Amino acid sequence: MANLNVNINGLLMNNPVMTASGTFGYGKEYEDFVDLEKIGGIIVKGTTLHKREGNPYPRMAETPSGMLNAVGLQNKGVNYFINHIYPQIKDIPTNMIVNVSGSSIESYVKTAEAINELEKIPAIELNISCPNVKKGGMAFGVSIQGASEVVSAVRKVYKKCLIVKLSPNVTDITEIARAAEASGADSVSLINTILGMAIDAEHRRPLLSTVTGGMSGAAVKPIALRMVWQVAKAVKIPVIGLGGIMNARDAIEFILAGASAIQIGTANFIDPTITVKVVEGINDYLERHHYKSINDIIGALEI
Amino acid sequence: MNKHILDLTVVENIKLHTNYVLLKMTHELTLPPMMPGQFAEIKIDGSSTTFLRRPISINYVDKEKNEVWFLIQLVGDGTHQLSKVNKGDKVNIILPLGKGFTLPQSNIHKKCLIIGGGVGIAPLLYLGEQLLVNGNQPVFLLGARSKQDLLQLDNFQQLGLVYTTTEDGSCGEKGYVTQHSILSHERFDIIYSCGPKPMMVSVAKFAKANHIECEVSLENKMACGIGACLCCVENTNEGHLCVCKEGPVFNIKQLLWQI
Numbered sequence A: 001m002a003n004l005n006v007n008i009n010g011l012l013m014n015n016p017v018m019t020a021s022g023t024f025g026y027g028k029e030y031e032d033f034v035d036l037e038k039i040g041g042i043i044v045k046g047t048t049l050h051k052r053e054g055n056p057y058p059r060m061a062e063t064p065s066g067m068l069n070a071v072g073l074q075n076k077g078v079n080y081f082i083n084h085i086y087p088q089i090k091d092i093p094t095n096m097i098v099n100v101s102g103s104s105i106e107s108y109v110k111t112a113e114a115i116n117e118l119e120k121i122p123a124i125e126l127n128i129s130c131p132n133v134k135k136g137g138m139a140f141g142v143s144i145q146g147a148s149e150v151v152s153a154v155r156k157v158y159k160k161c162l163i164v165k166l167s168p169n170v171t172d173i174t175e176i177a178r179a180a181e182a183s184g185a186d187s188v189s190l191i192n193t194i195l196g197m198a199i200d201a202e203h204r205r206p207l208l209s210t211v212t213g214g215m216s217g218a219a220v221k222p223i224a225l226r227m228v229w230q231v232a233k234a235v236k237i238p239v240i241g242l243g244g245i246m247n248a249r250d251a252i253e254f255i256l257a258g259a260s261a262i263q264i265g266t267a268n269f270i271d272p273t274i275t276v277k278v279v280e281g282i283n284d285y286l287e288r289h290h291y292k293s294i295n296d297i298i299g300a301l302e303i
Numbered sequence B: 001m002n003k004h005i006l007d008l009t010v011v012e013n014i015k016l017h018t019n020y021v022l023l024k025m026t027h028e029l030t031l032p033p034m035m036p037g038q039f040a041e042i043k044i045d046g047s048s049t050t051f052l053r054r055p056i057s058i059n060y061v062d063k064e065k066n067e068v069w070f071l072i073q074l075v076g077d078g079t080h081q082l083s084k085v086n087k088g089d090k091v092n093i094i095l096p097l098g099k100g101f102t103l104p105q106s107n108i109h110k111k112c113l114i115i116g117g118g119v120g121i122a123p124l125l126y127l128g129e130q131l132l133v134n135g136n137q138p139v140f141l142l143g144a145r146s147k148q149d150l151l152q153l154d155n156f157q158q159l160g161l162v163y164t165t166t167e168d169g170s171c172g173e174k175g176y177v178t179q180h181s182i183l184s185h186e187r188f189d190i191i192y193s194c195g196p197k198p199m200m201v202s203v204a205k206f207a208k209a210n211h212i213e214c215e216v217s218l219e220n221k222m223a224c225g226i227g228a229c230l231c232c233v234e235n236t237n238e239g240h241l242c243v244c245k246e247g248p249v250f251n252i253k254q255l256l257w258q259i
């Protein structure tokens, strides 16, 4: 067995495989299929200060090798999370990480502050990149100023590992990554979904209630991989790569491109056991190539 | 009820007519317990446009033969590919998913009306059988466009009285299920329904107007099928609920339909 331990600026994980927010519920949904303990970290559904009903149905459209979603951060708010969900998930023996979203700096700060108090939550992932909410969300993630303001404000109140999740819907993602780093982020994760659209030609109507939505799945992988490679060169903090990872080989590509850890999202819908298979596949790769540790291949791409 | 990912083996692939197949599948181990109205998420190989699994209702469970049946209408590439499986092929399936129909308590014998339309009859065969086993009298009212679209009639007839409607009048009364004369002649304690949404809406209207308990099975678009992604929601009196987890069967009192 190779050494799969990774250290994301203080967040210690048994292996580099995490689940992407919004695709793995609160972990419990997958209990029948996988031993959650074997996953490096579980990032739960986007949590906001107040309850959100999300967007109207239909919220999903399948696209070639991928899908669009327009869930719109449906969740019951941070207080509900603390009182009702946290007690159920706090003893899951892996890193349980909360994805924090907001519509104003104040709402991000208050949510992060509340979660800072939770002993068994070692990190938050600050979602400044959700394309599915009208106000806030991605708005902060598409400008250097917006990203700097929200990350600095949250950094002041959040004492544990602060991961900032970046949007691919920008001209130059490295600028935003640098802004997050300069404002105190411990790590950046990328990519969130890519803004897309689908039409039902027969009925001349959009397939999503919101017309546009976020694209994910195998189809986005080349874009995600390129961005991870660019960002890994641009910042010193650890990068977490995601977008279209369907198997261990995809995961290794992201790690070679510079990711210290990876997340699996949409692939869980097709194979709910994929996370554990990717952990095993990464180990097999390391053994086959005679590497002792995962750290030997992070950013090991030869050009 | 635990969910399982199983590689089921195709026992039989029966072409019901041009647009429908009945797939009978088995497993080397005893199949997990399944309730009528629950569904499965089937992985489909060999279709480049089919990325996600396809939700398909549990049509019937033959406990003696350790078989689960799926009745499939061929609508797009996914279902077309699925219809090509042969005896002996393995198909990767997650089941059982969701909450099924509420069966009356076994000591209360209820008169149950089961209304199905088109491929919506799929979950109703197993429902009828389970109602019968529990001492209830299921009556079936099945509607379709024309005679050839009325599927599995023989199987339904073994479980109870079957009434039919067809839009072209080729079998049973002409018209829609909600226009059938049985509805004005007999009184039922509970109605179960699955079919196209406009049909279920008129069934729900009828049930509400006549103060009859009524459950319907929805077919919202799904991605994960296990309550993790929140894509399949239906707006209810408790807000957005996942059809794959809190449904697919709902009591019409929960829904915000205009009825």
Ligand SMILES: Cc1cc2nc3c(=O)[nH]c(=O)nc-3n(C[C@H](O)[C@H](O)[C@H](O)COP(=O)(O)OP(=O)(O)OC[C@H]3O[C@@H](n4cnc5c(N)ncnc54)[C@H](O)[C@@H]3O)c2cc1C
Pocket (backbone or CB within 6 Å): B039, B050, B054, B055, B056, B057, B058, B070, B071, B072, B073, B074, B075, B076, B077, B078, B079, B080, B119, B122, B123, B218, B219, B220, B221, B222, B248
């Ligand atoms: C809980 C549940 C149970 C179901 N049970 C059955 C069943 O027992 N037998 C059966 O044949 N089908 C059933 N369906 C519908 C079935 O899932 C779809 O027909 C199937 O996914 C279509 O896949 P496809 O690749 O062939 O078509 P696609 O290429 O995905 O779509 C082809 C066309 O069908 C339409 N379509 C796709 N999915 C749906 C849907 N969910 N509802 C209405 N229209 C749709 C699309 O809009 C498109 O116009 C069920 C759906 C749900 C949610």
Ligand SMILES: Cc1cc2nc3c(=O)[nH]c(=O)nc-3n(C[C@H](O)[C@H](O)[C@H](O)COP(=O)(O)O)c2cc1C
Pocket (backbone or CB within 6 Å): A020, A021, A022, A023, A045, A046, A047, A069, A071, A073, A099, A127, A130, A165, A191, A192, A193, A215, A216, A217, A218, A220, A242, A243, A244, A245, A263, A264, A265, A266, A267, B229, B230, B231
């Ligand atoms: C249904 C769905 C819901 C999502 N919800 C969230 C969310 O709440 N917060 C977030 O940061 N990202 C969310 N995402 C984005 C994913 O976490 C991930 O960034 C994206 O799907 C790309 O990875 P993938 O191709 O592996 O799915 C969601 C994605 C999907 C498909």
Ligand code: FES
Pocket (backbone or CB within 6 Å): B221, B222, B223, B224, B225, B226, B227, B228, B229, B230, B231, B232, B233, B242, B243, B244, B245
């Ligand atoms: S399909 Fe994912 S929650 Fe229902």
